[in-house]
Structures are given as structure tokens and as C-alpha cells.
Amino acid sequence: MLKNKQATVISTPTKCADCPIRKKALFQVIAEEYVQEAETLRTAQYRLRARSHLYQESALAAMAYTLFEGWLLLYRTHSDGSRQGLKVALPGDFVGYAPLADGLYSHSSLAVTDVVVCGFRQADLHAMIDHHSDIARHITNIQARQLATCESNVLGLGRKSAEQRIAHAVADLYHRLELRSEVDVSTHNMPFPLTQEMLGELTGLTPVHTNRVLRKLRADGVMVCERQRVEILDLPRLIEVGEYQVHFVN
16 A cells, blocks of 8 residues: 555545546556456555655655556656656556566656556556566556657757757657647647746756746747646647657557
């Protein structure tokens, strides 16, 4: 069970068979007759307040989670205490998995908004993998997508300009949110609860530099970021500036 004083257990959790995000979640590959089995493995649904940690780097990875609602920022901490963002997790994403029984979390997970997660013990997931090859393949695919995301981020940090990095990050979030029907496709308007500091952590920029780039993208008629939303004024231009390509659906 999740041992976090800032998390509360939801008394009437959503049933897996009725889950609105199942098509984007870990158990999308499970046959209908196994859905009930998957639900018995869930320890609970938990609600966590914004700016709270779901788990932290180097702690024992006893649990893994499917994000049911809200946004999480996955990041690693430098020796000087600064943070490097790895990915923004959205509803349906599977986070915190450790393939070894005594594994440690390789990164931290911070709630950007209030979030709801479904918790699973690592040991139960390992047992299910042993019995269901489709789950094993799906987890492998999830890990491969996360590796591809990190590789893309490394390329961006090493070779792309500040403007390209931010355009790429926003274009990627737009694509992923569009798949979840969370974008107004008529206006290209989408939720964006990340602070400028968080966006800077994802792109390796200071908050001041991030603000400067956002103002330039606005002045150039590419996008407007305000009031926890982004309106993309010129989507083809945003994709061009960010050199964004869709490699995986996630």
C-alpha cells in the first residue's frame, strides 16, 4: 500500500471494467476475462495533492502506478539539488515500475496537479508477468517508449536551441493530449498546468530564459501560454520549429 501521508485512499474506486482510460493504460492488453484478476491486484486508488511526491528517487520501489487523473512530472535530481525533467506523465501512463524485486526508483514523481493513481505492488506485477506474456510485452513496449523519450530529450538538450526545445515539448504534449481528447481541435487550445520553472526543468532552461522564449513564440504568432492553458496559433510552425516527429503513440 502507498505509504504517503499526503495521499488519501478513495473509498469507492473506479472498477477496471468501467475504466475510462483503460485503452491508454497498462491493462489494455488484458482479455476481458482477466480484468477482474487485474482489479484484485490493485491495492487501491489514491488521491494526491498537487506539489506532493508520489515517490522519490533512490527509495525502495515497492509500488508501481497507473495515472488515472492529473499530471505528474518525472525528474532526476542533480548533485547540486537542481532538477532535470524526464517526462510529463498523463492519464493512462504507467509509472514507477521496477523489474527487480529489490529495485530502487531511478527518478522522482511530482504531482503537477491533484492526481488520482491506481497502485500495484511490484511483486504482484512480477507474478502477473510470469503468467501473462502479453503484459510482459506491453511493459517492455512502455519501457522502450520511455527510453525513446529520454533519448529525444538528450538530443534536444545537446543540440537544439532554447526555442526548439520548448516548441518540441509543447508539440509533444499537444499530440499526447489530442489522443486523450483533451484538446480543443478547433482552436488548438489545451490545458497546461506546468509552471515556467517546470517547463524549464524539462528543457534544461532557467525560468528567466523560459519566459523569454515563451514571449518570443507569442510575438512570432506561434503560441500563447497563460492561465494554465496554451493556445497554439500556428500548429505547423510549432512542429517545424520544434522539429517534432511522432515516433510512438502514448
